[in-house]
Amino acid sequence: xxxxxxxxxxxxxxxxxxxxxxxxxxxxxxxxxxxxxxxxxxxxxxxxxxxxxxxxxxxxxxxxxxxxxxxxxxxxxxxxxxxxxxxxxxxxxxxxxxxxxxxxxxxxxxxxxxxxxxxxxxxxxxxxxxxxxxxxxxxxxxxxxxxxxxxxxxxxxxxxxx
Amino acid sequence: xxxxxxxxxxxxxxxxxxxxxxxxxxxxxxxxxxxxxxxxxxxxxxxxxxxxxxxxxxxxxxxxxxxxxxxxxxxxxxxxxxxxxxxxxxxxxxxxxxxxxxxxxxxxxxxxxxxxxxxxxxxxxxxxxxxxxxxxxxxxxxxxxxxxxxxxxxxxxxxxxxxxxxxxxxxxxxxxxxxxxxxxxxxxxxxxxxxxxxxxxxxxxxxxxxxxxx
Numbered sequence: 001x002x003x004x005x006x007x008x009x010x011x012x013x014x015x016x017x018x019x020x021x022x023x024x025x026x027x028x029x030x031x032x033x034x035x036x037x038x039x040x041x042x043x044x045x046x047x048x049x050x051x052x053x054x055x056x057x058x059x060x061x062x063x064x065x066x067x068x069x070x071x072x073x074x075x076x077x078x079x080x081x082x083x084x085x086x087x088x089x090x091x092x093x094x095x096x097x098x099x100x101x102x103x104x105x106x107x108x109x110x111x112x113x114x115x116x117x118x119x120x121x122x123x124x125x126x127x128x129x130x131x132x133x134x135x136x137x138x139x140x141x142x143x144x145x146x147x148x149x150x151x152x153x154x155x156x157x158x159x160x161x162x
Numbered sequence: 163x164x165x166x167x168x169x170x171x172x173x174x175x176x177x178x179x180x181x182x183x184x185x186x187x188x189x190x191x192x193x194x195x196x197x198x199x200x201x202x203x204x205x206x207x208x209x210x211x212x213x214x215x216x217x218x219x220x221x222x223x224x225x226x227x228x229x230x231x232x233x234x235x236x237x238x239x240x241x242x243x244x245x246x247x248x249x250x251x252x253x254x255x256x257x258x259x260x261x262x263x264x265x266x267x268x269x270x271x272x273x274x275x276x277x278x279x280x281x282x283x284x285x286x287x288x289x290x291x292x293x294x295x296x297x298x299x300x301x302x303x304x305x306x307x308x309x310x311x312x313x314x315x316x317x318x319x320x321x322x323x324x325x326x327x328x329x330x331x332x333x334x335x336x337x338x339x340x341x342x343x344x345x346x347x348x349x350x351x352x353x354x355x356x357x358x359x360x361x362x363x364x365x366x367x368x369x370x371x372x373x374x375x376x
Contacts, residue, residue, distance in 0.1 A: 032220055052184055056176070087211070135165050
């Protein structure tokens, strides 16, 4: 895509990506940065989607990976604690049918591998159906279900340990 | 890796987004638009709020451009102003800095800790690193890497994510702009190198403010 085409996509799909980044990061400023970062990656790479569905799935995947990096980076900083105050960001997240505090769920992201964390960001933070998460990650629904269970166990282990 | 229109009984949020991007055929679009007024009403409302936020706050999509030396020079003069003023406002907030020095910090009382709301206006494009530096050598890198892009003359907010703990000694908030993003390890090393007095490192691309607790 040309720079102009990607800027047009930014105008149309930017709010969609921003909403998802907000769900994952919880803060407007960080979500705006992650949204812009996602589209800048499209500008820098050879981004040639064949359909809006392919564009959107690529944007989901890239934004999810970026937000995972940001969340893990934040957790490494001792004095930085995230303040969630946006109406698009719930205080509790549904983890396999149990309402868990957002802070606890964010902590659990640090204790699982990247694939499990990506599945968690898509299905727990963004509340995507299993089939949609499978489309983003290009894996089977069975894999998503398995990774989601692994993540739920990590959250429960963390809860018991605290 | 692609999204396709759902074939189930009810469209989902992705169908709604695909419709916004023109990725569905007319029949599918009509089905999704009907759902947006019924079972997908919450999703449509959330997307609407995100659209409003994007329209109000999203920055234009462009990569950092070459440095603007004239602007950096102008800011160097402004940054020479001392930054340690702090006073309680009538609204209970404490503020430091101001427009003249390019860095402003608002301290809002929190339930457990005070929260710093930091704003800075860089004179050149690049990337920002934000850290607190304690006199005992402890450095907390709050923002680094490609997290916070800077654009010449555009205010950048690091709002609501920094809390003051109970450290009793001297502490400084340091913001640095660089052309290339600074990774956390390099950022920490540079910040520690500003001791014993980070204020002496103020310059066109470095803002330093001593954090004063009441």
